[in-house]
Amino acid sequence: QSVLTQPPSASGTPGQRVTVSCSGSSSNIASNFVYWYQQLPGTAPKLLIYKSNQRPSGVPDRFSGSKSGTSASLAISGLRSDDEADYYCAAWDDNLSSPVFGGGTKLTVL
């Protein structure tokens, strides 16, 4: 059971906009930054969004992050077939004094 809750799957068609949600609590998302990681099939995770809404250099602006209260979202616009991957949210948890992950969302591009 993950501390952060994500839907196990999401899907969209090419060009569409999709969002992935991440639900937490006052001890993690509400009081700390949220991070999003993309894991393409058979590869290591890669940082996609840091500090809730910042993109590392090289990440297209089709990817955006937001946070409100105890929830966060990752939005992907102009969906492409190579966006098909697992997406994980993460945040520091003040009660556990450790980083915690969501269970991951498998994005399928139809």
Add this chain to the structure above:
Amino acid sequence: EVQLVESGGGLVLPGRSLRLSCAASGFTFHDYALHWVRQAPGKGLEWVSTITWNSGGIAYADSVKGRFTISRDNAKNSLYLQMNSLRAEDTAFYFCAKDAYSWNSGAFYAWGPGTLVTVSS
């Protein structure tokens, strides 16, 4: 370019030990905290351990506390994970990851490709 390369994985019997290494390049190694994160086959990500830039701050997940030891050698640009009393549930890909800070921010800004540890008789 930041590069992290793990090694030392393999098949090991339950109760035995294994030592993972992570060789780093492309950044000033001693300036950053480093982490180990694992992923059981087909499952999600799990934070395992973190060590700060000077080894002054070390943390472990409850699932490995008392069995795993993280360490680093700043002269060799290397990170280590000594894993003792291994269990079947420790079977996973183990990733080395770099923080953006010298302290533990709990964020993983760069990742290695991972090394697979399989604990089985």
